[in-house]
Amino acid sequence: EVQLVESGGGSVQPGRSLRLSCAASGFTFGDYAMNWVRQAPGKGLEWVGFIRSKPYGGTTEYAASVKGRFTISRDDSKGIAYLQMNSLKTEDTAVYYCSKPTSTIAVSGGMDVWGQGTTVTVSS
Amino acid sequence: SYVLTQPPSVSVAPGQTARITCGGNNIGSKRVHWYQQKPGQAPLLVVYDDSDRPSGIPERFSGSNSGNMATLSISRVEAGDEADYYCQVWDSGSDHWVFGGGAKLTVL
Numbered sequence: 001e002v003q004l005v006e007s008g009g010g011s012v013q014p015g016r017s018l019r020l021s022c023a024a025s026g027f028t029f030g031d032y033a034m035n036w037v038r039q040a041p042g043k044g045l046e047w048v049g050f051i052r053s054k055p056y057g058g059t060t061e062y063a064a065s066v067k068g069r070f071t072i073s074r075d076d077s078k079g080i081a082y083l084q085m086n087s088l089k090t091e092d093t094a095v096y097y098c099s100k101p102t103s104t105i106a107v108s109g110g111m112d113v114w115g116q117g118t119t120v121t122v123s124s
Numbered sequence: 125s126y127v128l129t130q131p132p133s134v135s136v137a138p139g140q141t142a143r144i145t146c147g148g149n150n151i152g153s154k155r156v157h158w159y160q161q162k163p164g165q166a167p168l169l170v171v172y173d174d175s176d177r178p179s180g181i182p183e184r185f186s187g188s189n190s191g192n193m194a195t196l197s198i199s200r201v202e203a204g205d206e207a208d209y210y211c212q213v214w215d216s217g218s219d220h221w222v223f224g225g226g227a228k229l230t231v232l
Contacts, residue, residue, distance in 0.1 A: 044223060045210050
């Protein structure tokens with residue numbers, strides 16, 4: 001079964017850091033880019049960023065709202081993607097999902113597998 | 125940055141066809157993907173590449189895309205289709221994924 005499981009969420013004060021993990025199983029992790037998408041309470045989906053697969057350079061892209069504060073990385077040997085979140089703000093409070101592209105071409109076909117999400121609360 | 129516009133809400137009676145729109149500048153030149161999200165659940169891909177369905181998605185779900193508007197159509201609507209629906213495209217100009225604001229489908 002293809003599965004993504006996020007972990008690492010929690011409550012943190014503004015300005016602090018948190019690292020989320022996304023553990024993949026059931027597919028060849030290294031062949032796919034990995035996305036992070038968040039959803040603030042009562043709000044819509046917001047793409048956070050993604051990391052391309054190594055064959056496509058392993059490079060990253062970020063939404064303007066998190067660029068310079070968040071970093072996405074991957075460990076293909078473990079099948080895990082990470083989201084390092086620094087300088088957290090109250091507006092970063094959200095459920096964070098990782099998701100897998102439908103295609104090994106990262107920007108094609110949408111995202112066909114999603115984790116259950118992990119909640120991050122930033123509050124003083 | 126590229127913007128996708130969806131109506132906040134769409135209402136339809138059971139058995140009828142629901143049409144949820146997604147507007148964007150020349151969106152017909154992009155491939156549109158649609159997600160269904162029920163309360164407390166992760167999004168579910170229901171249509172990708174404008175009109176293709178992932179395995180397991182009923183044929184009642186279909187999509188179209190032309191000009192400045194993409195549409196998700198749900199025929200023979202059931203109570204279980206009540207959910208938020210989001211459109212999504214890849215904006216090659218910014219190398220960003222973009223989501224629409226979401227439309228809440230209410231089954232009357």
